[in-house]
Amino acid sequence: MSINKQTLVIAFALFSLFFGAGNLILPPFLGYNAGGSWPLVSIGFAISAVIIPIMAIYGHARLQGTLMDFANKVSPVFALIYALIIYAISISLPSPRTASVTYEMAIEPYFEMSSLTLSAIYFAFVLLFALNRTRILNIIGKFLTPLIILILLLIISIGLFADVTPMSGTIFKSTFTDGILEGYQTFDAIGGVVVGGVIVVSLALQGTLNYDQKKKMIAKAGLLAGLGLVIIYGGLIALGASYNTTIETDDRVQLLTDLSKGTLGDIGTSFLGVLVALACFTTAVGIVTGTADFVKKIAGNSQMAYIITAVVGCIIGVAVGQFDVHYIIDIALPALMFIYPITIALIILNVLPQKWTTPLVFRFVIAVTFLFSIPDFLQFFTTSEMLDIVKSYIPLAGVSMGWVLPALVAFVLGNLLQQKAAH
Template sequence: MKTHDLLAIGLMTFALFLGAGNLIFPPSLGLEAGTNLFPAMVGFLITAVGLPAFTLIVLGRISNTHNLTKPLPNWLARTFWVALFTAIGPAFGMPRAVTVAYEMGIKPFVTTDHLLLFSILFSVLTLMLAFKPGRLVDCIGKVMTPLLILMLLALALAAIFSPLDFPQSPSADYQHGAITQGLIQGYMTMDAIAAVGFGWVIIQTINAKGITAPKAVANTALKVAMIYAVLMAGCYIAMGYVGATSASVAANATNGGEILARYVAGEFGVYGQWLLAAIIIMACLTTTVGLTNACAEYYKQTFNASFSITATIVVLLTGIIANFGLEQILTVSLPAILVLCPIAIALVLAALFFPANSGVSFTYITVLLTALGFGGLDALAILGKIPPSLDIPLSHSLPLYSAHASWFLPCLAVLVFNRILTVSKKPIMHINN
C-alpha cells in the first residue's frame, strides 16, 4: 500500500473515533486532576486509546470481522452484531452525536429551538457523505480530518503558549488514585465497542486498496492502529491540558463541554465560540458518517441488504430518535452499551487466544456469558442500581469492581483455563452451530 493511502486510512480512523464525547472527557479529567494530570492521563490513555487500538490490531489479525463471532452459534453471533450496530448506530451513538452537535455547535448562537431542522440537515449531509462507501477515505481521510486536526491544533497551541491559568491542586479522587481514575474515565469513553463496529469499515477500506492476504491485512491494520493511537493520544493530552489550565474560567463547570466552551471563549472570545462549534460539528459528522457506513456494510454482507436502503433507514431513525433529546437517549440506551462493551472486549480477547477456525465455540460461549453476567453487574453499579448493603461488600471482595471492570479477570481466567486445556490436548466440549 502506498504511504499516502495508508496515512489517509489512519486519518480516517482517527476521525471516525473522534466524536464530541472524546473532546469532552479529557477537559473534565484535566480540571479535576490538576497537578496530577500526568498520571491521570497515563491511565486514561491506556483504556481510551490502548483498548481501541488493541481491538483494531486483533481484528486485523483475524482478517475478517465476521471471524470475531464465527465460533459462536449463528443465531448468537447475529444477535450480538445486530445489538452492537443498533446500539452504536441509530439507537444511541448516532443520535447522541446529532444532539451534541446541536447543543454545542448551534444552540449557543440561537434563541429558539431548531433541533428538528438541524437534525434533518445533519442527517441529509451524513447520508450524502456515506452514500458512496468507496469515497469514504477521500471525504474523511483526505479532507475533513486534516481540517479537524488544524482546528484542534490551534486550540492546543493557544493552551500551551498562552494558558489562562496554571494547574491547581487535584480533587479528592485524583490525589492518591489518579491513574485508577484515569483508567475508569478512559474505559467510560466506550471506544472499545466502537472499535469493533468501525472494524467493518477499516477492514473493508484496506481490502478496497487491494490488500487481501491475511498477513498483509494484519500488518496494515497494525500501522493504521498506530497512526490512530498517536493522533488520538495527542488530542487527549492537549484537551486534558486545556482542562488543567482552565480553573480561572471553569471552576464551577459541571461537565467537559462547559469547560471547553468557557476556555475557548476566554482564549479567543467570540471567534473561539465559532471555532469550538466548527470542531464539534465536524467531529460529530465524521462519526455519524462512519457509523452509517459500518451499519449498512454489516447488513449488506450478512443479509444481502441494499447498502443505500439500509443507510437511508439508519439515518432516518437517527434523525427521529435525536429529537427525543440527549437525556432520554442516554436513559434508554446506556444500559445496553454498558453491557455490550465488556462482551465485545471479551470476544476480542477470545479471538486473540483462539483462532476463529479452531472450532472452540464452547470457549467463546463461556466467555460471552461470563462477560454478560459480570458486565451486567458493572452496568448496574455504574447506573447506581446496586443497593449500598451489596455495593460495599462487592467493592471489597470482587477484584476491579470499583473500577467497573469486574468482568475482566473472570473472562481472562476462562480463556487461560481453556487455553491450558487446548495446549495439553485435553478434549474440549464443542457445540454445533
C-alpha cells in the same frame, strides 16, 4: 504508491475514524475533574480510548473479516446477537449524541432554535445522505480532520503556555479506573470492531499486497494513529486540568467552548463549532449507513430493509438527539457497562495467538465476562443490599471493573482445560 506513503494514508484514515465529536468533549472535562492527577487519568483514558480500539484494528487485520467474525468462535448465533446489539447501541446513543453536540456547540450559542427542531432537521439530512450516497462526505472528511487537529493543537499550545493558577486535586475516588471508564464513552472500541474492517477491505480491493504485508502495514498505521490520538487526548486532558481553578462549569461542551474562547477568541470558537458540526454529521451518516448495510445483508440483500433501518435510525436520532449531551452520556452508561467488557474481551482474544484462543477458551472467557459484568450493569437500576454484598466479594467491583480478574482466571482455566482435553 509506496508502502510507506500508503501506511501514512491508512494511519490518517484510522485517526479520522476514531476521532469524532464525542472525543473532543470528553478529555478536557476529564482533566478538569482530575486536576493535578491528570497524568494518571490520561493513562486510564488511553487504555480504553486508544489502545483497545487500535487492538481491534489489529484483530481485523488478522481476521480479514467482518464484525461477525470477531465473535464467531463463541457461536454463530452469539455473533449475530452481539452484532445486532452493537448496531442497536450505535444508532441509539453515539449517533443521536452527534446532533446534541452540534446543537450545543454550533447552534444554541448563535441561533434561536429548539434542540428538537435542530435534531429533526439534522436527521432529515442524515437520512437524505444515507439514502443517496455521495462522495461529498469523503471530500469533507479529507479536509475536516486536518483542520480540527490544527485548531486543537493551537488551543492546547496557547492554553498550556498561558499563565494559569495552580491546579486543585482530583475529585475521583479511583483516578486511574475512572479514566478507563470515561474512555468507554468514546465508543471507540465499538467503532474499532464495527468499521475497522473497512481498512482491510480497502486494501484487499487493491490486490497488490499479500496477507502478511497488509497485517504489518495496518499494525504500523495503527501505532501511528494511536500516537496521534495520545498526543491530542493528553494535551486536552492537561489543558482541562490547567484551568480547573479558573473556569467554573459542570458541562463538558461548555468547558471546551470556554477553553477555545480563552485561547482563540470568538471567531476561533465559531470556526471550531462549524467544524465540529460537520464532523458530527459525517459520523451520524456513517453509523446510520453502516447499520442499514448490516440489516440489508442479513435480510437477504433487501433494499427495503436498508431503507426501513435508515428511517428508524433517524427517528431514534431525532428522539434521543434533542436531549443535552450530559443526559445522553448518563443514559449510555448502563449499556456501556453491559457491552464494553464483552467487546474488550473479544478484541483481546482476537489479538492473542490462536493456540491460546480456541473456541472453548472464547466461550469460557465471554461467558464469565458476561456473568461478572451483570452487577456493574444492575447498579444503575437498583441499590439493593444483596447487590452490594455480591459486589463486595468481587475484586475491583467497587470501581465497576469486576469482570476483569474473573475473565483473566477464565482465560487461564480455559487453556488448562483445552490442554487436558488435547492429551
